[in-house]
Amino acid sequence: xxxxxxxxxxxxxxxxxxxxxKCEQHMGHRAMYWYKQKAKxxxxxxxxxxxxxxxxxxxxxxxxxxxxxxxxLLNLHLHALQPEDSALYLCAAAEILSxxxxxxxxxxxxxxxxx
Amino acid sequence: DAKTTQPPSMDCAEGRAANLPCNHSTISGNExxxxxxxxxxxxxxxxxxxxxxxxTNEMASLIITEDRKSSxxxxxxxxxxxxxxxxxxxxxxxxxxxxxxxxGSGTRLLVRP
Numbered sequence: 001x002x003x004x005x006x007x008x009x010x011x012x013x014x015x016x017x018x019x020x021x022k023c024e025q026h027m028g029h030r031a032m033y034w035y036k037q038k039a040k041x042x043x044x045x046x047x048x049x050x051x052x053x054x055x056x057x058x059x060x061x062x063x064x065x066x067x068x069x070x071x072x073l074l075n076l077h078l079h080a081l082q083p084e085d086s087a088l089y090l091c092a093a094a095e096i097l098s099x100x101x102x103x104x105x106x107x108x109x110x111x112x113x114x115x
Numbered sequence: 116d117a118k119t120t121q122p123p124s125m126d127c128a129e130g131r132a133a134n135l136p137c138n139h140s141t142i143s144g145n146e147x148x149x150x151x152x153x154x155x156x157x158x159x160x161x162x163x164x165x166x167x168x169x170x171t172n173e174m175a176s177l178i179i180t181e182d183r184k185s186s187x188x189x190x191x192x193x194x195x196x197x198x199x200x201x202x203x204x205x206x207x208x209x210x211x212x213x214x215x216x217x218x219g220s221g222t223r224l225l226v227r228p
Contacts, residue, residue: 004158031213042202042218043159050213090158096212102147104216106158 003027004107006091012113015081021110023074023091031055032074033092033104034066043090049074050096081114088112118142118205119219126225133190135222137203140184147206148179149216150188152199159202162188193226200224 004025013019023032031050035043048056049068063085065077074091088111092104120138127133139148147166151159163170163177165186170177176189190197200221208214 033215037156042221045215045217048209048213048215050209050211053211055209055211055213056215088156092158096214101161101164102149102206102214103161103164104151104159106160108158109156111156 004091004093004105006089006107006110008110009108010111010113012115013078013081014115015083017081018077018079020078021076021089021091021112023076023107024072025074025093025105026072027093027095027105028071029093029095029105030071031094031096032068033090033094034074034076035090035092037088037090037109039087047076078112081112083114086112086114118146118207118217119203121201121203121219121222123220124223124225126227127193128227129195130192133193133197133224133226135188135190135201135203135224136185137188137219138185139203139205142183142205144183145208148177148183148186149204149206150175150177151202151204151218152197153202153221154199162201164206193224195226195228198224198226 034046037043047066067075088109090109092106094104149164150162153159179186202221
């Protein structure tokens with residue numbers, strides 16, 4: 001069982017829709033991540049939150065808007081997406097305090113299709 | 116700007132050791148090497164990590180060369196369930212104590228019966 005839960009597992013949306021992907025972790029880890037993965041490609045980092053503040057934005061288009069309401073939740077708001085944004089979106093959590101393995105715990109992902 | 120290079124595919128026989136190489140010739144002194152695997156588009160699963168010493172856990176062993184420019188992941192007795200894409204990753208520290216994991220292109224390992 002994964003300790004990072006992502007919802008929904010599947011999402012189909014039109015280019016004019018507004019939707020959100022949600023991620024929840026109850027491990028108390030202080031960093032949370034969004035990755036995007038296209039078919040047969042490695043995951044690509046999008047955003048990193050550290051202590052609930054945006055730490056890294058890998059030049060992601062503004063149609064993707066992350067939000068970290070509290071230490072357990074991470075959202076990705078989607079607006080005016082393009083068909084090429086269709087992908088598996090992976091959330092991960094990691095404990096960044098020294099002395100820890102630094103392992104990222106991934107969720108199972110949300111598969112997004114943009115029509 | 117992936118910092119690792121891996122062969123695109125490998126295969127091995129069930130019960131034999133699988134040795135997966137990775138090149139990370141531009142790695143910096145404070146950057147760790149991590150290995151993850153991914154099965155059927157599930158979330159990636161952590162395997163092992165290291166800085167400069169060889170490491171072993173219940174899943175695998177990690178051998179890092181003395182100059183840290185390359186490493187090898189060893190699955191000592193591969194099973195059919197080890198068929199997956201294996202990613203060699205460099206962990207890059209960031210200014211506020213966070214870090215990012217930059218995935219390489221991955222090696223698709225096929226374990227043959």
